[in-house]
Amino acid sequence: MVELPTEGEPVRVIEGDALESLRHLPSESVACCVTSPPYWGGLRDYGQPGQLGLERRPEDYVSALSVVFGEVRRVLEPGGSLWLNVGDVYAASGKGGGGSAGGRTSWATVRDRKGFRMPPDGYKMKDLTLVAFQLADRLRRDGWYLRQTVVWEKPSAAEPARLDRPSVSHEYVYLFAKSEDYATRGPGERWWNSSVWRIPPDLSADHPATMPLELARRCVAASSSPGGVVLDPFGGSGTTGVAAVAADRRAVLLELNPEYAAIARRRVAEAMGMGAGSLLRALPQPSLFGEGE
Numbered sequence: 366m367v368e369l370p371t372e373g374e375p376v377r378v379i380e381g382d383a384l385e386s387l388r389h390l391p392s393e394s395v396a397c398c399v400t401s402p403p404y405w406g407g408l409r410d411y412g413q414p415g416q417l418g419l420e421r422r423p424e425d426y427v428s429a430l431s432v433v434f435g436e437v438r439r440v441l442e443p444g445g446s447l448w449l450n451v452g453d454v455y456a457a458s459g460k461g462g463g464g465s466a467g468g469r470t471s472w473a474t475v476r477d478r479k480g481f482r483m484p485p486d487g488y489k490m491k492d493l494t495l496v497a498f499q500l501a502d503r504l505r506r507d508g509w510y511l512r513q514t515v516v517w518e519k520p521s522a523a524e525p526a527r528l529d530r531p532s533v534s535h536e537y538v539y540l541f542a543k544s545e546d547y548a549t550r551g552p553g554e555r556w557w558n559s560s561v562w563r564i565p566p567d568l569s570a571d572h573p574a575t576m577p578l579e580l581a582r583r584c585v586a587a588s589s590s591p592g593g594v595v596l597d598p599f600g601g602s603g604t605t606g607v608a609a610v611a612a613d614r615r616a617v618l619l620e621l622n623p624e625y626a627a628i629a630r631r632r633v634a635e636a637m638g639m640g641a642g643s644l645l646r647a648l649p650q651p652s653l654f655g656e657g658e
């Protein structure tokens with residue numbers, strides 16, 4: 366059994382496969398899960414055997430994640446919530462095509478190398494797969510309560526201009542609850558009044574798909590209380606852990622890639638050194654995002 370974080374060690378970063386690690390976490394021990402899994406379609410190669418996202422068919426990706434999130438549901442407290450950030454992906458990279466998630470690596474190159482130049486069975490060349498909604502619907506059918514689809518609007522479209530369709534400038538953040546009577550509550554901030562969140566992407570160099578701290582902060586604030594445990598099974602560079610520390614929560618982060626796990630430990634240690642107040646002051650303020658609420 367994995368030991369939960371303590372007051373003395375509020376964040377635990379556990380290296381290894383998410384599903385395997387989750388199986389060692391106690392049931393009903395976590396207040397909420399805030400996470401961004403690897404996206405389908407070989408958009409990014411995290412360079413690790415066992416990494417998710419390289420399944421040939423969207424349906425296989427959805428099935429693999431449904432098992433992982435089944436374990437997440439077990440470890441959540443009865444009133445627990447899951448905030449799931451994921452983007453949609455086109456069926457094939459085609460010639461010079463790309464994905465939808467934004468970033469500095471060449472999607473087409475990674476996708477071509479991983480065999481995603483041609484669409485999987487059942488999809489055509491230019492199809493948007495709706496893999497994000499396929500996943501959301503599967504989790505709903507697994508027993509999760511799907512409570513909201515938040516559109517995360519990225520003020521500057523990360524995707525280059527396209528000739529035959531508007532550029533993608535958003536991703537989704539699905540809010541799921543473990544039970545009908547769940548504990549997520551509005552924290553008294555303006556963004557709660559909208560299902561469109563305008564937050565600039567984090568383009569720092571630590572990780573190719575870093576979640577903005579402000580996005581994680583909102584989810585943590587709404588779905589946990591001080592001292593509660595926040596989980597990220599795809600911890601990456603540790604943004605969820607930093608948001609948890611800043612809000613006086615504890616966190617468990619799981620990550621397959623040892624280099625990212627090391628970055629997560631460093632970022633969390635820095636955040637703890639800064640103290641919650643100065644960390645949050647260092648965050649871009651929502652009003653500067655032109656939130657317009």
Ligand SMILES: C[S@@+](CC[C@H](N)C(=O)[O-])C[C@H]1O[C@@H](n2cnc3c(N)ncnc32)[C@H](O)[C@@H]1O
Binds near residue numbers: 400603
């Ligand atoms: C989208 S990134 C998460 C980024 C993170 N939210 C952040 O802000 O840095 C997905 C992460 O999942 C990790 N990953 C991929 N397959 C995994 C697996 N089977 N178990 C655990 N982690 C995995 C990747 O290494 C990558 O760091």
